[in-house]
Amino acid sequence: MALTTWALRKSLWVYHVNAGACNNCDIEVLALLTPRFDIERFGMILVGSPRHADVLAVTGVCTRQIMPRLQEVYMQMPKPCVVLAIGACANAQGIFTEAYHMGAAVDETIKAVDPSAIIIYVPGCPPKPEAMIAAAVKGMEFLKTL
Amino acid sequence: MNPSEIVIWFIGAGLGTLLLGLLLKWVDRKVTARVQWRVGPPWYQPMVDIIKLMGKETLMPVTARGTGFLLAPVIALATMAVAATILWRSLWDPSSPFLGDLIVVIYLLAIPALMTMLGASASGSPHASVGASREMKLLLSYELPMFLAILVAVARSGWTFQLGGLVTAQAQTGPVVFSISGALAMLIAIICMQAKLGLVPFDVAEAECEIMSGVYVEYSGPALANWLMTRAMMLAVMPLLLVEVFWGGLYRQAWWGFLSFLGRYVLLVVLVVLIRNTNPRLRIDQTMKVFWFGLTPVAIVALVLALIGQAEGIAWL
Numbered sequence: 001m002a003l004t005t006w007a008l009r010k011s012l013w014v015y016h017v018n019a020g021a022c023n024n025c026d027i028e029v030l031a032l033l034t035p036r037f038d039i040e041r042f043g044m045i046l047v048g049s050p051r052h053a054d055v056l057a058v059t060g061v062c063t064r065q066i067m068p069r070l071q072e073v074y075m076q077m078p079k080p081c082v083v084l085a086i087g088a089c090a091n092a093q094g095i096f097t098e099a100y101h102m103g104a105a106v107d108e109t110i111k112a113v114d115p116s117a118i119i120i121y122v123p124g125c126p127p128k129p130e131a132m133i134a135a136a137v138k139g140m141e142f143l144k145t146l
Numbered sequence: 147m148n149p150s151e152i153v154i155w156f157i158g159a160g161l162g163t164l165l166l167g168l169l170l171k172w173v174d175r176k177v178t179a180r181v182q183w184r185v186g187p188p189w190y191q192p193m194v195d196i197i198k199l200m201g202k203e204t205l206m207p208v209t210a211r212g213t214g215f216l217l218a219p220v221i222a223l224a225t226m227a228v229a230a231t232i233l234w235r236s237l238w239d240p241s242s243p244f245l246g247d248l249i250v251v252i253y254l255l256a257i258p259a260l261m262t263m264l265g266a267s268a269s270g271s272p273h274a275s276v277g278a279s280r281e282m283k284l285l286l287s288y289e290l291p292m293f294l295a296i297l298v299a300v301a302r303s304g305w306t307f308q309l310g311g312l313v314t315a316q317a318q319t320g321p322v323v324f325s326i327s328g329a330l331a332m333l334i335a336i337i338c339m340q341a342k343l344g345l346v347p348f349d350v351a352e353a354e355c356e357i358m359s360g361v362y363v364e365y366s367g368p369a370l371a372n373w374l375m376t377r378a379m380m381l382a383v384m385p386l387l388l389v390e391v392f393w394g395g396l397y398r399q400a401w402w403g404f405l406s407f408l409g410r411y412v413l414l415v416v417l418v419v420l421i422r423n424t425n426p427r428l429r430i431d432q433t434m435k436v437f438w439f440g441l442t443p444v445a446i447v448a449l450v451l452a453l454i455g456q457a458e459g460i461a462w463l
């Protein structure tokens with residue numbers, strides 16, 4: 001494992017995109033920053049620009065409107081990077097599947113532009129912050145194999 | 147000094163300041179976390195961040211002008227290294243660098259801000275251009291009171307524009323800050339330092355949740371790491387400048403001299419962090435009002451007091 005990969009695991013910067021979520025998942029993402037969970041302990045911080053990010057945290061169903069924009073944001077991230085699909089909606093469009101305004105699910109949307117993208121699924125509606133931390137740890141484990 | 151000595155000082159001071167700055171960045175993040183009742187990152191976190199960014203790719207926006215975009219952070223980092231060398235050298239040996247090094251340092255410390263503007267404008271992003279225009283206004287606001295405040299110290303030390311001269315003069319008459327004009331000037335310099343470091347309440351140029359890191363929005367990978375290192379070195383260098391100009395520098399003849407220098411230095415850094423944590427962000431127009439109509443008149447009053455004190459021989463004025 002190269003030094004930079006080790007450092008990448010120790011310092012994952014997160015950029016959060018709401019791709020048509022009901023806002024409940026977003027509240028849980030913000031809970032990660034609070035004193036109770038404090039993901040800065042693991043070196044993770046929320047950043048304001050996709051160009052600074054290593055993790056793309058996507059919440060929501062990925063509607064037709066956001067689809068090209070989500071792809072664009074993914075392309076703007078410097079590689080290597082990880083996608084975190086948070087919530088039942090982002091995993092498989094949840095109860096909104098086959099609704100008229102759906103694009104493709106988040107993983108299909110991302111894989112359309114980068115077939116080798118690393119995607120981590122966090123099930124739940126909304127997932128608990130603990131589940132998101134567990135997912136981030138899984139991501140770190142996976143990055144070891146790069 | 148012979149050339150090889152200069153090279154050794156440059157490399158030593160540059161790398162040392164970089165490591166010190168990254169450590170101070172951790173102090174910043176840790177104290178912030180404690181203020182917010184969090185645990186905060188481990189001590190090596192800022193260094194890990196830099197190493198990580200070195201391994202990522204550098205993306206070039208289609209709208210960017212490559213040369214200016216990538217050259218700006220490198221020049222900024224280099225100027226910080228030069229400024230750090232001059233400051234540490236004059237701290238260690240007050241009789242060295244050269245006449246007028248204070249002016250050179252003030253100019254060098256303005257270059258990172260200029261480079262930020264250049265890099266941000268070259269990136270062609272609207273967020274970055276808003277940030278660049280704010281950075282320019284910020285520079286115009288704080289430079290004048292900062293220079294006036296330093297002029298107070300210069301006037302009190304018998305008009306020497308040499309950093310070492312300031313330190314030696316203070317060794318004879320006592321630190322500048324222990325007088326009315328000196329204390330006012332130091333206060334102004336601390337607020338200007340906050341603006342120069344781009345920290346809350348004066349972080350309009352990169353306002354994270356408003357214009358998405360503003361000036362740095364398009365930077366990624368090693369180029370971003372360059373900017374972070376520049377900012378870290380700035381955090382290490384600015385308190386050093388203040389200690390040297392206003393607070394007596396380093397007394398090298400006894401062990402407690404080093405201890406008291408360390409105490410003053412850390413005190414200034416923690417002050418910066420606490421100001422950052424207890425204040426909301428000011429809008430750019432409020433910032434300019436604070437500096438032009440609030441601090442500049444106070445700085446002029448301090449300068450007049452210092453001149454009167456010098457002319458009449460009143461030490462405490």
Ligand code: SF4
Nearest residue numbers: 022024025087088089
């Ligand atoms: S997964 Fe549930 S909580 Fe999250 S956005 Fe979808 S509906 Fe809302």
